[in-house]
Amino acid sequence: MSQSQGPPAADPAQYDQQQLDALLATELGRLIHDRRIELGLSRADLAERAEMTPPQVARIEGGGSLPTLQPLHRLVRALDGVLNVSLDANGSRITLTPHAT
Structure with a gap:
């Protein structure tokens, strides 16, 4: 008698990475x-x-999209700020600091 098996178990490391990516996008x-x-x-x-469309901005602000470097650079320039991202094995830190006036 054979037993049916469900879908393979998700890789916990992959799940953790997906959570971290979602947290980074949200932040x-x-x-x-x-x-x-x-x-x-x-x-x-x-x-x-930023030479983007309002829906693109909305997706990024809502955490539904993590832009690549080129659109991210345009956004930061449009916001007159400095973006700092620190990524390591223990997590990430992201800040957006206005330019000094």
């Missing part, structure tokens, strides 16, 4: 949103400054 989105609000910009304003 980045929050920082971009907060800086945009601080500058008094609408999503459309930021999108125009």
Whole structure:
């Protein structure tokens, strides 16, 4: 008598990485949103400054998208800030600091 097996178990390391990626995307989105609000910009304003579309900005702010370096650079430039990302085996840290005036 054979037993049916369910789907293979998920790799815990892969699951942990997916969680970390989601947390990083969420934190980045929050920082971009907060800086945009601080500058008094609408999503459309930021999108125009960053050469993006408002839906792209919304996905990033909502943590649903982690941009590659080129759009990330345009966003940070549009927000007049400095983005610092620190990644290591123990986690990550991300900050968005306004340029000094």
